[in-house]
Amino acid sequence: MSTVAISERRKTGAGGSRTLNRIVIYGLLAFFALVYLMPLFVMLVTSFKTMDEIQSGNMLALPQSPTFEPWVKAWGETCVGLTCAGIKGYFWNSIKMVVPAVLISTLLGALNGYVLTKWRFRGDTLVFGLMLFACFIPFQSVLLPMATVLGSLGRFGMTLRNATGYSFGFGNPTVNLVFVHVVYGLGFTTLFFRNYYEAFPTELIKAAQIDGASFFQIFRRIMLPNSLPIFVVTVIYQFTNIWNDFLFASAYAGTGDAMPMTVALNNVVNTSTGVVEYNVNMAAAMIAALPTLLVYIIAGRYFVRGLMAGAVKG
Template identity: 50%
Template sequence: MPSQPVAPPAVARTSVRPRRSAWTPARIGIYAFLLVCAVFFLFPLYVMLITSVKPMEEIRLGNIFSLPVKVTLEPWAMAWSSVCTGLQCEGIKGGFFNSIAIVVPSTILSILVGALNGYALSFWKPRGGTLLFGVLLMGAFVPYQVIMFPLVRAFAAMSIFGTLPGIVLIHTIFGMPVMTLLFRNYYASIPNELFKAARIDGGGFWRIFLQLMLPMSLPILVVAVIMQVTGIWNDFILGLVFAGRDHLPMTVQLNNVINTTTGERLYNVNMAATVLTSLVPLFIYLVSGRWFVRGIAAGAVKG
């Protein structure tokens, strides 16, 4: 039999779509909005920086937005070591070391207590744990001013008012509710089968927490450290009330620098002191901002 003719293969028709422009009206609007927001938030920082390196002769001319004709770092040196913070004229370097002494133990203790609370509420589920968690959440929304006087009386009765342990304890107390919420939600996203397997292998409360849960908590630990360090460093009212004269943090000393009116008001020194006070939060946000977002995405809002 003669072979049947084979039909040629069908050639697929490909339609060439026109290339879309990268600059659509929606994208232009988004970039314009982001640019306006960036300028809005960065403009005060620009004013502070250029004012802090200007001599007072240029500042008196009133050109607050102009770049300095003569750059000087003398205001920064004065702000750090010789500006008056009240009766003493030793700069804000003492407040810097006081803030370090307050932030480090307060951050460690509040995160440790919050991690333990979140771990216990998520896996061990003690009797009354739900009620306790609700009470802790209520504590996160209580304004400082409402319970300031009872706390002052209580700390004075315990002889820790105006001491370094007292201000560390107060930051630990106020940081515990938010830290408990973060870690509880993060641990709620971990499969319960992992905890049960650890229990079958003979793990107890502390062994499971230290050897299993804590090493898995790196993303949320980064979030917690960023929140606590920046929050405690920027605190003013608690440091003013509970730190005492010998442990005033940098924010309180900055307020004293700006409000001290002994002679001419040195705006360049004030701006330099403001920038020095904000360097630590700025550095943390710039360096670890992406880790903060990753930690949030890894489970800080799950559960």
């Protein structure tokens, strides 16, 4: 009885400050949303303006006569370095790199997580610790050693080509980037899946063993179908990281036909042929950002859920 009275009093007494709290919270949220959305807004409106309008008008103003011209030009005509065929080729380069790199690193991470939680062996925590270490190694420190490794792979590819007439992808810059991203991503994907599978009921594995399922049958039929949330998290995380990577891309495929989107975008902006075409640059940047945006929108609702699932049990 007395507790009810106390809580009643608290409610009425705190009424005024609660409204104030709400105002402060929503005000701050709106302010930061504005700060974050402003650059995107400027990019979007600029990409739909003509050059005249950009040079004469306000940066925040809406386009007077909206035009898709800059987008078309960015996609198919703008100059990247010396070739002027737009960014479309580089866009596909990135897709060709990202899709296999994300899929391979995610699947290997799932397999690692499965082994590290359900097929424990002596020293499994040490192995996991070492794999986690990969998450903390700065990109820059592996640039040169990795270049040496890739160089060796390239020479191996040459030998293969001489012997069989086909290099099997060794030395191909896109394959090189896939390799680098898979190796570098394994630490993260393993961490995600291990923490998720840690909470996965072991009795299911035992039941499947009694049912006669093999190591890979259990993985494919029991583990993978029940990993959707963490799968989505890992795919989003890997996709964003690999798509946005500039350092490895510029170091190992910085020139030539295999150049990924990020490097190409940099070259578009840096190519100086008279006037800087801000609208084309902005359109190109928007195109470069679209895939990650799409991945977030499509799979985003799983992202938070999956992160929480991993975090609580971790």
